[in-house]
Amino acid sequence: MAAIRSKNTKPELVIRKALHARGFRFRLHTPKLPGKPDLVFPKYRAVIFVHGCFWHGHHCTLFRWPKTREEFWKEKIDKNRSHDLAVMDELARHGWKILLIWECAMKGKGRKPIKDIVDTCTEWLKNNHSNKEIKGINEE
Numbered sequence: 001m002a003a004i005r006s007k008n009t010k011p012e013l014v015i016r017k018a019l020h021a022r023g024f025r026f027r028l029h030t031p032k033l034p035g036k037p038d039l040v041f042p043k044y045r046a047v048i049f050v051h052g053c054f055w056h057g058h059h060c061t062l063f064r065w066p067k068t069r070e071e072f073w074k075e076k077i078d079k080n081r082s083h084d085l086a087v088m089d090e091l092a093r094h095g096w097k098i099l100l101i102w103e104c105a106m107k108g109k110g111r112k113p114i115k116d117i118v119d120t121c122t123e124w125l126k127n128n129h130s131n132k133e134i135k136g137i138n139e140e
């Protein structure tokens with residue numbers, strides 16, 4: 001089961017480091033934006049979220065309902081899910097494009113080479129104007 005939800009998780013740090021090495025400059029957890037996106041690229045009007053599959057209720061192989069306090073978790077995860085949707089709606093309304101990187105793209109059986117993920121991020125930042133998700137291999 002997932003531990004405490006936190007900022008600056010390992011997958012997030014890996015992505016930050018790799019994009020920085022490619023010359024991208026970004027802000028972190030900008031409190032002025034809805035949902036405090038993990039990475040904010042003002043120049044591209046783009047934000048990246050790195051989402052833990054448990055906390056954000058991803059339908060994937062990393063996600064498992066805890067066996068205890070089922071009601072509590074169901075309510076909590078459902079709330080996180082609807083919060084995420086509302087946040088993305090609001091960002092989109094303000095002209096931000098959004099990339100979601102799910103934990104399962106970087107961890108577990110379905111993980112992808114980090115280079116591929118960073119290539120996708122780079123291409124998306126520069127050339128793609130719609131929202132995108134990166135998930136584990138098994139989830140696509």
Ligand SMILES: [Zn+2]
Pocket residue numbers: 053058059060061062063102103104105135136139
């Ligand atoms: Zn997932």
